[in-house]
Amino acid sequence: MARPRSSLGWGRIVTVTLAALVLSVLPLPGWLEPLRPDFVALTVLWFTLLSPRLTGLFYAWGAGLALDAFKGVLLGQHALALVVIAYVASKLRLQVRAFPPLQQTAVILALLWLNEFLVFWIDGVAGHEVTDWRRWLSVPVGAACWPLVTGLFARVVARR
Amino acid sequence: MTAHEPDSRPLLLGGPALGLRLIVLALMSAGLMVADHRQHSTARVRDWASAAVYPIQWAVQAPVQAWDAMRESFATRARIEADNVRLASDNLVLRLKLMRFESLEQENQRLRSARESTARVVERTLIAEIVRVDLDAFRQRVLVNKGTRDGVFRGQAALDANGIYGQVTRAGPVSAEIILITDSEHAIPVQVNRTGARTVAYGMGRSGLLSLPYLPQNSDVVAGDLLVSSGLGGVYPPGYPVGKVTNVLRDPGQPLLAVEAVPLAALDRDPEVLLAWFDNAVVEPGSGAEPEAPPVPAPQRVGR
Numbered sequence: 001m002a003r004p005r006s007s008l009g010w011g012r013i014v015t016v017t018l019a020a021l022v023l024s025v026l027p028l029p030g031w032l033e034p035l036r037p038d039f040v041a042l043t044v045l046w047f048t049l050l051s052p053r054l055t056g057l058f059y060a061w062g063a064g065l066a067l068d069a070f071k072g073v074l075l076g077q078h079a080l081a082l083v084v085i086a087y088v089a090s091k092l093r094l095q096v097r098a099f100p101p102l103q104q105t106a107v108i109l110a111l112l113w114l115n116e117f118l119v120f121w122i123d124g125v126a127g128h129e130v131t132d133w134r135r136w137l138s139v140p141v142g143a144a145c146w147p148l149v150t151g152l153f154a155r156v157v158a159r160r
Numbered sequence: 161m162t163a164h165e166p167d168s169r170p171l172l173l174g175g176p177a178l179g180l181r182l183i184v185l186a187l188m189s190a191g192l193m194v195a196d197h198r199q200h201s202t203a204r205v206r207d208w209a210s211a212a213v214y215p216i217q218w219a220v221q222a223p224v225q226a227w228d229a230m231r232e233s234f235a236t237r238a239r240i241e242a243d244n245v246r247l248a249s250d251n252l253v254l255r256l257k258l259m260r261f262e263s264l265e266q267e268n269q270r271l272r273s274a275r276e277s278t279a280r281v282v283e284r285t286l287i288a289e290i291v292r293v294d295l296d297a298f299r300q301r302v303l304v305n306k307g308t309r310d311g312v313f314r315g316q317a318a319l320d321a322n323g324i325y326g327q328v329t330r331a332g333p334v335s336a337e338i339i340l341i342t343d344s345e346h347a348i349p350v351q352v353n354r355t356g357a358r359t360v361a362y363g364m365g366r367s368g369l370l371s372l373p374y375l376p377q378n379s380d381v382v383a384g385d386l387l388v389s390s391g392l393g394g395v396y397p398p399g400y401p402v403g404k405v406t407n408v409l410r411d412p413g414q415p416l417l418a419v420e421a422v423p424l425a426a427l428d429r430d431p432e433v434l435l436a437w438f439d440n441a442v443v444e445p446g447s448g449a450e451p452e453a454p455p456v457p458a459p460q461r462v463g464r
Contacts, residue, residue, distance in 0.1 A: 018216070021216070022216065022220050025220055025293040025294055025295065026220055026293070026294065027220075027221055027224055027292045027293060027294050028294060030428075033297035034297050034298070036294075036297065056181070057178070057181045057182060057185055058181070058185070061185045061188075061189070064189075065192075065209075066213070068209075069209035069210060069212065069213045070213050070216075070217065071295050071296055072295050072301070072303070072330060072337050073296070074193050074196055074197060075192050075193065075196040075205065075206060075209065076188070076189035076190065076191075076192035076196065077189075077193060079185075079189045080185075080186055080189035080190065080193070083182060083185045083186060083189065084182070084186070087178065087179075087182040090178060091178075122193065126193070126197050128299075128345060130296075130298040130299065130344075132298050132365065132366065134297075134298070135297075135298055
């Protein structure tokens, strides 16, 4: 009998993560660009909150490094932010899973904000800060996508 | 929400192991960032990473490119004919200009040899295609399909048919990242072509404009003035068009003018750019510190 970790398949996890990475660099028309949610953060949060047996902090770190390489930013920047939110999410996991959808979305909003803030902070420390207010738009857009993500992932990823 | 199979592992994750993992991973990230920021020890890791993701980045935009290519191949005959007429007349005009240019170049070289200074003109160019992925919505950066394998180096100037485009900020083995002159972290030393006044043009980010913040109130700048690269700093070849002044705001209460310019290069429409090699051995006296941002080490010529 296959072990639980392998029964859901690393193949599927890698595919979903790759899809999220691709979505985060997919060319969009200019006005839509600031509205692009952080797909990788949403994926990491979904795995951590709702399917924590599949992945851990190392997964969050790896996904973050891949995102850094994709976007050509400071190597380790998104990795650190994602590890931190994955840690907070796994601490809150049992409460959040019992929350009604709206409340869950509020937690996601806070976590996505934390993620964006850490990236913003690191940018500032490295001397490349982007002070455009529109950078924060991705946070509410990402939170608004959360119900969609849970619905989609529950069908696509966790189906046996 | 989701169904899970029975599992013998503990239901409650966390505890000291989770905290420990967080600390280890955070420290690893911090170490990577410091090393990457200083641009030396992880250069190999960065090269490896950029080469590993490049095929995927390329694949992301392949459908977009294929769609454009398909539209191009179904272009109407009338449009192609019109294009042809336009290009032929363009060619005629350029040839006429070139005739004059050759004699001017000769003269320029004679004068320069009299002054014992070397002409810094672009000697070799390489066409690089822009890979159409959105690296960052708030930074004007593009990815191109040429890297150190083709001799591309950090700090190399990129041009298009109309003017200066940007410079290479990161050169991976098969791809390179170019920062556009309109990025808010970029500055280019320029000269007002009409008067020869030297200044620095900063990028203004998403608006796609340039700003010239260091011109004093009494300087002679008017809307419509052409800005050319001054060549100071050694990154860009001198004398290439950069932008056109669009707006000069003279506020008597301010010590400096607020000047805006629009870049001449088609920054958001180019399918390809030219990477330039030129002899930048001569640094004019008084050029002082490198005005370019991000700081670029003295650019060296890479194999031809």
